[in-house]
Amino acid sequence: MPKLWNETIDAHRRAVHDATLDAAAALVAKHGLLSVTMAKIAEETGIGRATLYKYFPDVKAILVAWHERQVTGHLEHLIAIRDMAGDAGERIEAVLEAYAFISHEHHGTELAARLHRGEHVARAQHHLHQLIRDLLAEGAATGDLRNDVAPDELATYCLHALTAASSLPSKAAVRRLVTVTLAGLRPRG
Amino acid sequence: MPKLWNETIDAHRRAVHDATLDAAAALVAKHGLLSVTMAKIAEETGIGRATLYKYFPDVKAILVAWHERQVTGHLEHLIAIRDMAGDAGERIEAVLEAYAFISHEHHGTELAARLHRGEHVARAQHHLHQLIRDLLAEGAATGDLRNDVAPDELATYCLHALTAASSLPSKAAVRRLVTVTLAGLRPRG
Structure with a gap:
């Protein structure tokens, strides 16, 4: 890690912040949403509880921040794909396939369903639509x-x-869905 | 109304049942979901409150029954369209358009959102899928x-x-959506 950067206060804060989100997400994945507490997140990260409360008021705030980071990451991924070489037809195919895989992989969890009502999701959906x-x-x-x-x-x-x-049950089925969806977009003739 | 039929107890029960559902739906449409009470439904239908409670335990049960009737009606409408003359391509177009219009017209109400979690909706969706x-x-x-x-x-x-x-904002937009969706179903070539 670049030392100069990591020595700044900002970088330290960022590291604590990120470690907290990672720990919370890992605990939810392992033990379920309801079993996660501030105490367990503190224990998992090695951050003191008093420090943790300086960053986040409660578990919900941590999970919302984690989900915002996930959604932002997905959007950046899709933007990177859009900016690749190729004609518009190839690029729309690549973007739609990537989006379909994101939907496929992150579907149906209790956590996703709860967090998807957040305003950050509406913003990301709006951005994606554009x-x-x-x-x-x-x-x-x-x-x-x-x-x-x-x-x-x-x-x-x-x-x-x-x-x-x-x-859908498989990645192959997701690819077929993208093919069918794209067929709807082809010029008439 | 045919007299012999309407004189039977079954028909009377059916008439009370249907009038209750109609009154409840009308009250929700006019005054909103939260303002509807058993007393108001009784008043609207002219059925005594004691009688009403013999049919339904609470407002929720009435609204679920109303929604079941709506969903069944929509499904019967789609089945009738499927059974019309025409080749498979024409019939799938007619069924998908009818379904799209149902989605368009019944969207976004508070009532629909609450009732759509019911099991009768899952059954109807399964039937429609088949x-x-x-x-x-x-x-x-x-x-x-x-x-x-x-x-x-x-x-x-x-x-x-x-x-x-x-x-979507208009019926014309719904028709375009059906056209695009159908284009995805055409044979490759």
């Missing part, structure tokens, strides 16, 4: 994708169709 | 629809894609 809409508009302009339906409506279609990924 | 799956299998066999993805997976795709109808 990202996909802009790619669809680009594809419509180049002729790779249909241009008879507004990109906004097509983005709504994509995001709803791909939520099916969370109930 | 109905659509069977039509898709028929279409795959006749060559109207794609046959490279299992009908079960295609049905999951359809039902998820069409949930977008509940957030």
